[in-house]
Amino acid sequence: GAGVSQTPSNKVTEKGKYVELRCDPISGHTALYWYRQSLGQGPEFLIYFQGTGAADDSGLPNDRFFAVRPEGSVSTLKIQRTERGDSAVYLCASSLNPPGLRETQYFGPGTRLLVL
Amino acid sequence: EDKVVQSPLSLVVHEGDTVTLNCSYEVTNFRSLLWYKQEKKAPTFLFMLTSSGIEKKSGRLSSILDKKELFSILNITATQTGDSAIYLCAVSSGGSNYKLTFGKGTLLTVNP
Numbered sequence: 001g002a003g004v005s006q007t008p009s010n011k012v013t014e015k016g017k018y019v020e021l022r023c024d025p026i027s028g029h030t031a032l033y034w035y036r037q038s039l040g041q042g043p044e045f046l047i048y049f050q051g052t053g054a055a056d057d058s059g060l061p062n063d064r065f066f067a068v069r070p071e072g073s074v075s076t077l078k079i080q081r082t083e084r085g086d087s088a089v090y091l092c093a094s095s096l097n098p099p100g101l102r103e104t105q106y107f108g109p110g111t112r113l114l115v116l
Numbered sequence: 117e118d119k120v121v122q123s124p125l126s127l128v129v130h131e132g133d134t135v136t137l138n139c140s141y142e143v144t145n146f147r148s149l150l151w152y153k154q155e156k157k158a159p160t161f162l163f164m165l166t167s168s169g170i171e172k173k174s175g176r177l178s179s180i181l182d183k184k185e186l187f188s189i190l191n192i193t194a195t196q197t198g199d200s201a202i203y204l205c206a207v208s209s210g211g212s213n214y215k216l217t218f219g220k221g222t223l224l225t226v227n228p
Contacts, residue, residue: 042218
């Protein structure tokens with residue numbers, strides 16, 4: 001079956017603009033996660049959804065960042081008033097069930113965001 | 117704050133060599149340690165380790181966890197050029213298992 005998909009693959013925008021990044025999790029996966037990976041770093045946790053609700057958004061860097069998952073499947077990460085420091089690869093992952101001891105997160109190919 | 121440190125940060129070897137990648141961690145209430153391979157952008161899952169001393173093996177790759185000394189190693193034998201990638205170590209901890217804390221990764225380059 002299909003894996004996690006993310007669109008667009010690449011996004012170039014200007015400072016101050018608004019962007020939306022989309023994630024389609026693996027079919028049937030109830031848990032969805034967003035991470036951000038800067039150059040030379042490992043992914044950093046942003047937000048976790050269980051179903052439609054954000055169970056933990058403690059990793060969102062500030063109130064310019066917001067994410068939704070209205071129907072419990074597709075999720076959109078929204079960034080307002082983008083800044084150059086927001087440039088990174090935004091990774092989405094999903095897992096089958098609510099996180100458990102042996103649950104594995106499967107990652108999508110990411111969206112590379114460049115803010116000029 | 118949870119911390120995961122990987123070494124070396126980069127490594128260049130020739131095809132056929134054996135490599136060992138290291139991951140040490142400091143976390144509160146450890147749950148599991150995971151290894152991922154990242155080519156281009158998407159990290160792909162390799163292993164999940166929860167118990168000390170039990171080796172996980174998949175083909176030429178193997179990994180083991182030491183919960184007393186707080187580290188894990190990933191071994192790759194008879195390396196091939198297709199093994200060239202960033203290898204990421206991550207730990208889940210605390211009251212939930214959803215938040216993975218990653219190391220910076222090891223960039224492995226296998227030359228023909």
